[in-house]
Amino acid sequence: GAVVSQHPSRVICKSGTSVKIECRSLDFQATTMFWYRQFPKQSLMLMATSNEGSKATYEQGVEKDKFLINHASLTLSTLTVTSAHPEDSSFYICSARTGSGSGELFFGEGSRLTVL
């Protein structure tokens, strides 16, 4: 299947700093990518839909100024957690869809963020 790569896989930062997570589609172009957040032993919660060349669409309750999303190219989307706090500690996963219509979704390996 298609490959989606996330970097970094783990990051530890101090409270108040900003952290950027990258999501790349390695062997296909993705006009749309999705960012999820997952708490321990829970399912995935969609945070936002990232569209290449336009502003991201955020789900209700997700602070767009807190979680900045940029989709500058067809193979790269970034999530920046600004002024991170301990409650932002979580597992962040991105996904990308191949093609259009009935395209299958492929997920990255996830990024574990720990804010001290």
Add this chain to the structure above:
Amino acid sequence: KQEVTQIPAALSVPEGENLVLNCSFTDSAIYNLQWFRQDPGKGLTSLLLIQSSQREQTSGRLNASLDKSSGRSTLYIAASQPGDSATYLCAVRVQAAGNKLTFGGGTRVLVKP
């Protein structure tokens, strides 16, 4: 609003036994349904994708069925192995919700050697 439920939340079986994982959804107007596997601390691996027009998909020891009218999908894993231990998630894509997936809570599977 689409709701996806997976029962049971956890399942433990001896090696060699067949696994049956259930997924139900409230809105039958789905575009497709996808089953994923997630290992601890890892991302999701796509297992099977069933389009709304299909009734089942098969890949090796895995078989997934879809009954849209009753809002159900079942993932069968034949002759389970310890390496099948993981969390299995189903997700549905609703026609009216663009590309968004709605996930179930997952079923944590433990296959004992």
